[in-house]
Amino acid sequence: MIVLMDKHAIIRLKKEGHSNRKVAEMLHINRKTVAKYWNKYIEQMDKLSNGTTNINEVQEEICSEPRYDTSNRKCRKYTKEMDMYLDEILADEMEKSKLLGSNKQQLTQLQIYELIVAKGFDISLSTITNKIREKRNKPKECFIRQEYYYGDRLEYDFGEVKLMIDGEVGTYHIAVLSSPAADFRWAFLYKNQKKDVFMDSHVRFFEMLGGTYKEVVYDNMKNVVTRFIGKNDKELNSDLTKLSLYYGFNINVTNCFKGNEKGHVESSVKIIRNKVFARHYKFKTFDEASKYLQQELIILNEKSKIKEERNHLLPYKPKLELANIRTVKVNKYSFIRIDNNYYSVPEYLVGKELTAKIYYDKIMIYSNLHYVCEHEKIDGANAISIDIRHYLDTFAKKPGAIKNSYALKSLPKLKSIYDSYFSKKPKEFIDLVRKNKNKNIDEIVEILTPDLSSKIIPFKTTKNHKSLGNITRLQTSKYNELCIKGRVPL
Numbered sequence: 001m002i003v004l005m006d007k008h009a010i011i012r013l014k015k016e017g018h019s020n021r022k023v024a025e026m027l028h029i030n031r032k033t034v035a036k037y038w039n040k041y042i043e044q045m046d047k048l049s050n051g052t053t054n055i056n057e058v059q060e061e062i063c064s065e066p067r068y069d070t071s072n073r074k075c076r077k078y079t080k081e082m083d084m085y086l087d088e089i090l091a092d093e094m095e096k097s098k099l100l101g102s103n104k105q106q107l108t109q110l111q112i113y114e115l116i117v118a119k120g121f122d123i124s125l126s127t128i129t130n131k132i133r134e135k136r137n138k139p140k141e142c143f144i145r146q147e148y149y150y151g152d153r154l155e156y157d158f159g160e161v162k163l164m165i166d167g168e169v170g171t172y173h174i175a176v177l178s179s180p181a182a183d184f185r186w187a188f189l190y191k192n193q194k195k196d197v198f199m200d201s202h203v204r205f206f207e208m209l210g211g212t213y214k215e216v217v218y219d220n221m222k223n224v225v226t227r228f229i230g231k232n233d234k235e236l237n238s239d240l241t242k243l244s245l246y247y248g249f250n251i252n253v254t255n256c257f258k259g260n261e262k263g264h265v266e267s268s269v270k271i272i273r274n275k276v277f278a279r280h281y282k283f284k285t286f287d288e289a290s291k292y293l294q295q296e297l298i299i300l301n302e303k304s305k306i307k308e309e310r311n312h313l314l315p316y317k318p319k320l321e322l323a324n325i326r327t328v329k330v331n332k333y334s335f336i337r338i339d340n341n342y343y344s345v346p347e348y349l350v351g352k353e354l355t356a357k358i359y360y361d362k363i364m365i366y367s368n369l370h371y372v373c374e375h376e377k378i379d380g381a382n383a384i385s386i387d388i389r390h391y392l393d394t395f396a397k398k399p400g401a402i403k404n405s406y407a408l409k410s411l412p413k414l415k416s417i418y419d420s421y422f423s424k425k426p427k428e429f430i431d432l433v434r435k436n437k438n439k440n441i442d443e444i445v446e447i448l449t450p451d452l453s454s455k456i457i458p459f460k461t462t463k464n465h466k467s468l469g470n471i472t473r474l475q476t477s478k479y480n481e482l483c484i485k486g487r488v489p490l
Helices: 004-015 020-027 031-050 055-063 080-100 109-118 125-136 195-209 238-247 259-277 286-300 306-310 388-397 412-422 426-435 441-448 450-455 466-482
Strands: 153-165 168-179 184-190 215-218 225-229 233-236 250-253 324-329 335-338 341-344 353-358 362-367 370-376
Touching: 004 020, 004 031, 020 031, 031 055, 080 109, 080 125, 109 125, 153 259, 153 286, 168 195, 168 259, 168 286, 184 195, 184 259, 184 286, 195 238, 215 259, 233 238, 233 250, 238 250, 259 286, 324 335, 335 353, 388 426, 412 426, 412 441, 426 441
Parallel strands: 153 215, 215 250
Antiparallel strands: 153 168, 168 184, 225 233, 324 353, 335 341, 353 362, 362 370
8 A cells, every 4th residue: 555655755766767667666566556646746746837726736636645446446355376376486486595595586575476466366565565574584493502512523614715825815715623512613724625625624633633523513515415315315425424434423414504503613614714814814825824724723722622522532543544546657758647637757667557646735656665756736637747857867868858848947947047057058957956856946946056056965865765665555455445535635
């Protein structure tokens, strides 16, 4: 029902130049109603201008409350069929919000009313809007306060933080683990939320505490739920299942869109993000940001009861080896291929089959269980990680090949030194690198700088990795039983 304020609003908005459709949307009334009162107003103003009628009557008409003639009105009733159709619309809207993860694209009350009218029902807008409010404003859900014993429950979730690292702003991820009983919250910083990161955060956390919780609670993230079976059943990720078998914790997955079922970790994500990174968000390196997070978490947890809770955790088990182990073949360029990226190995291994242990942040390579080399794991695809020290024997035989080699071009600092001081004496350059190949590249760059040439150290035997062979052999045997295929570090 239109009241005087509605009538005033119609006339004001029309004077401002809005169309009938726009006014109807703004006031949630029918366009015909807008046209009716606006046309009536124009008619009355024309009468005033002409001066051919009783001014008092016109003034009274302009300023009076809207009047309704109900003598010829058809009876409009909110029917059962109409109610069912409205329920159907609202159910579709709820499903849409769940799928999109947002309420921002919900139909307005006017749009719902128009759908009902288009269906052939004769009903007023106000009746429909009242029914919508009635159906949507159901009694609020009552939550039952939960109390947990020490060691019973651990909650897990991911959160995002914006950081500036080395001058570039990027989105990073924090894996957050929290104990509601001890009011303890911890996090690890990562570059993504992939499976290997997910697995790594568990192992690091259990190792840090020296024990395991009886239950870990998750939402329906893809690292936890592989697929849904029907309305209620869920197929759990096999790697998480194997992790739970090893450490002995139960997996608890919350209902969809029920963040309150793991409310402690939900709030912990916000607390850590605000307390740790709100003021300090600029770092030189990713490692610096990670160390800063760990230091701040110690302060943040000073009042927690984690010391008391540690005595109630499940017994600690040896840190689980989570590397993905693959057999790879070395191509003619002395590269191995892993996940569409290429990693160099020493040239004498061309054509050989090697064993690669793939972690979330690095790749370790073995030949017959003997350590060969390692690389930082590449994010992305079609990239190359190359170590010039892997090609020194070939360069010694073919010194002219080093000038345009990818191995040299991939190291701008070293290439600059070569171009400036060694372009006409490549053999000398190669010989100096060979003599110091046990050092890292930055150290070699420093040594090859002319002013520091006196610091050149003769070649020494590299670190003995034979003991790693035994370790790797034991780890490989464990894989025969556990078959965990994540990509996380030791």
